[in-house]
Amino acid sequence: MKVLISKRVTVFSCVAIASVSILSMLYAQQRQGRPGPQFGEVIPGFAREQLDLSKEQAQSLELLEASVREKLAKVLTAEQVEKLKNPPPPPRFGGPGIPAPQRRQQVDTTPDPTPGPKLQLGGSLATVTDPKSGQWFTTSGAVTEGILGNHKEEVSGRGFKLSSAPSPDSKNTPSGMASVMISGLKPAEGRWLKVRIQGLAQEGFKVDKENLYLRVDYFKDKGTNALDFVKKSIATQVENYRKELVDEGTNQSLGNASWHSFSIQVRTPLPEIDSARISVGFGDGAGATDNGEFWVRELEVTPIPDPSDYQRPSKPASDQNPPALASLVKISEKWFYDPRGGDRKVPDTFDQTNADRLFLLTDRLEAPFANNTTAWLRKGYYDAAGNVVTKERFVPDSVVIKFTSDHLVMKAKNLPNHPTAVFPDRSRFLDGNPGAIGEQNNTWYIPLRPSLNPKPVAMKPGGGRALPMGAIGVAVNGVVFYNPFDADITDAIWRMDRCCGHPGPNSTYHYHKYPSCVNTPWDDDGTSHSPLIGFAFDGFGVYGPYEGNRELAKDSKTNPLSDFNLHSDEARGPHYHVTPGQFPHIIGGYWGVMETKNRPRRLFGLME
Ligand SMILES: [Zn+2]
Numbered sequence: 307m308k309v310l311i312s313k314r315v316t317v318f319s320c321v322a323i324a325s326v327s328i329l330s331m332l333y334a335q336q337r338q339g340r341p342g343p344q345f346g347e348v349i350p351g352f353a354r355e356q357l358d359l360s361k362e363q364a365q366s367l368e369l370l371e372a373s374v375r376e377k378l379a380k381v382l383t384a385e386q387v388e389k390l391k392n393p394p395p396p397p398r399f400g401g402p403g404i405p406a407p408q409r410r411q412q413v414d415t416t417p418d419p420t421p422g423p424k425l426q427l428g429g430s431l432a433t434v435t436d437p438k439s440g441q442w443f444t445t446s447g448a449v450t451e452g453i454l455g456n457h458k459e460e461v462s463g464r465g466f467k468l469s470s471a472p473s474p475d476s477k478n479t480p481s482g483m484a485s486v487m488i489s490g491l492k493p494a495e496g497r498w499l500k501v502r503i504q505g506l507a508q509e510g511f512k513v514d515k516e517n518l519y520l521r522v523d524y525f526k527d528k529g530t531n532a533l534d535f536v537k538k539s540i541a542t543q544v545e546n547y548r549k550e551l552v553d554e555g556t557n558q559s560l561g562n563a564s565w566h567s568f569s570i571q572v573r574t575p576l577p578e579i580d581s582a583r584i585s586v587g588f589g590d591g592a593g594a595t596d597n598g599e600f601w602v603r604e605l606e607v608t609p610i611p612d613p614s615d616y617q618r619p620s621k622p623a624s625d626q627n628p629p630a631l632a633s634l635v636k637i638s639e640k641w642f643y644d645p646r647g648g649d650r651k652v653p654d655t656f657d658q659t660n661a662d663r664l665f666l667l668t669d670r671l672e673a674p675f676a677n678n679t680t681a682w683l684r685k686g687y688y689d690a691a692g693n694v695v696t697k698e699r700f701v702p703d704s705v706v707i708k709f710t711s712d713h714l715v716m717k718a719k720n721l722p723n724h725p726t727a728v729f730p731d732r733s734r735f736l737d738g739n740p741g742a743i744g745e746q747n748n749t750w751y752i753p754l755r756p757s758l759n760p761k762p763v764a765m766k767p768g769g770g771r772a773l774p775m776g777a778i779g780v781a782v783n784g785v786v787f788y789n790p791f792d793a794d795i796t797d798a799i800w801r802m803d804r805c806c807g808h809p810g811p812n813s814t815y816h817y818h819k820y821p822s823c824v825n826t827p828w829d830d831d832g833t834s835h836s837p838l839i840g841f842a843f844d845g846f847g848v849y850g851p852y853e854g855n856r857e858l859a860k861d862s863k864t865n866p867l868s869d870f871n872l873h874s875d876e877a878r879g880p881h882y883h884v885t886p887g888q889f890p891h892i893i894g895g896y897w898g899v900m901e902t903k904n905r906p907r908r909l910f911g912l913m914e
């Protein structure tokens with residue numbers, strides 16, 4: 307295997323040296339004034355990613371690049387060098403790109419209005435069609451439905467756009483609402499509902515008086531008789547995310563806004579209530595004319611079990627509402643199955659039909675796989691056979707979970723279940739990444755009882771070999787984590803899309819940092835310890851950014867994170883946290899012994 311690697315690197319290096327000037331020109335065309343491949347850079351980041359360079363090779367490459375820069379400076383005039391270093395911005399669309407990988411056919415990048423907004427209803431809930439529009443939703447005021455953003459930049463699908471910018475011809479401050487009428491509430495069977503949206507506040511979005519909200523209106527007599535409503539402001543949460551989770555490195559061309567979940571949990575106040583209107587809305591708009599919208603792409607309404615009979619095993623962490631521990635079936639020390647009064651036999655597999663009944667016990671019960679087991683094969687992706695997808699396809703089993711005595715086994719197709727940038731990045735909104743997103747066929751083995759690594763080594767910001775290239779862990783939606791580098795030299799984070807991922811040369815979409823778009827069963831609103839978002843391959847869990855109420859784990863003084871991004875508490879044991887805006891972003895090294903079953907395929911299937 308070593309021979310193979312060095313052979314490949316040698317060959318690539320020779321090619322690279324021979325075509326330095328062509329590459330330099332490509333880079334110059336590519337840069338568009340954002341941080342990117344530098345003057346004289348020999349191998350671009352996305353190519354480095356597949357090479358798995360050793361430290362020595364990385365250093366040699368740096369020397370090589372220094373000498374290339376020196377030689378270029380002799381060949382070119384000072385003016386030409388300056389031009390290469392600071393090229394004039396090319397046209398926004400359709401400029402020259404780096405050719406797509408040859409082994410597969412060309413990707414069709416024509417506009418693709420994807421279906422949506424996405425609505426997910428649990429239990430016996432159903433939508434009531436609006437008689438005026440014939441749609442399942444209504445919009446009013448400065449709220450419209452349509453494609454979110456620029457479909458050439460990002461695949462966000464359709465959704466609701468709440469426009470906070472005052473229009474010049476109106477005296478009123480902007481306000482508006484998107485609503486869906488839900489029938490089929492059965493308060494006799496349970497009175498708790500969870501409403502969750504996935505939303506993104508563009509940089510210019512602003513409201514006064516915290517007037518951005520989720521609202522639930524209750525009705526009886528089949529929706530004709532209005533009774534009461536509850537409302538929760540999510541404006542502060544938007545502002546908190548802007549302050550706390552800012553990451554200058556992510557996709558500057560799209561702004562630094564990112565997708566997050568927002569939710570409200572309500573108890574229907576009266577037993578005769580049979581329907582509800584669920585709304586997301588705003589008032590007192592004070593936004594900018596550019597990028598002044600709040601986008602909503604996903605709306606979920608689910609009946610949830612009554613929280614009152616649940617005794618938390620340790621200190622109360624949040625207002626979450628999992629079912630009573632006593633009624634659950636134990637799978638392992640930390641994993642439980644909720645039979646909901648039915649057959650107590652644990653199912654062989656967990657997928658979209660029952661993932662919301664698989665619970666992890668921390669200082670509460672979490673259902674990390676709920677709403678994370680399905681995805682869409684989007685137009686332009688590669689399917690499992692390596693063909694370009696021309697028609698959007700629902701994938702009902704993108705993640706399937708099984709338990710053995712030693713492992714949580716995850717079969718994962720590695721398909722993002724959230725917005726992504728458009729790949730291949732022909733328009734170079736990022737770094738010109740030529741890869742597309744492709745369906746994979748992965749099986750990951752997560753140890754149920756991690757053992758401590760006798761010689762743990764943490765990565766250093768300059769590189770180091772503590773974590774290999776390729777997958778080092780996996781998020782609960784089946785998308786893999788990589789380390790912070792696309793090669794040992796380059797910090798990869800600015801190459802990411804707005805959900806903090808991008809595809810590698812083998813079409814594997816992956817995260818290098820906090821993937822804020824991964825669904826967590828409840829919203830991670832920064833008022834308590836973040837939920838589980840994935841696993842490192844040593845079996846220890848990876849949690850979201852928060853340690854407690856308005857306290858990021860990276861800032862914790864009482865329980866600080868180590869260089870591995872790890873600390874320990876009573877309920878979770880040793881666990882990793884993502885650190886937005888701070889190296890090493892996801893994990894800094896394996897604190898436990900890495901499960902070797904996960905490694906043979908690490909080099910993209912090429913090296914086996
Ligand atoms: Zn990468």
Ligand SMILES: [Zn+2]
Pocket residue numbers: 835849852853859873875881883
């Ligand atoms: Zn923690």
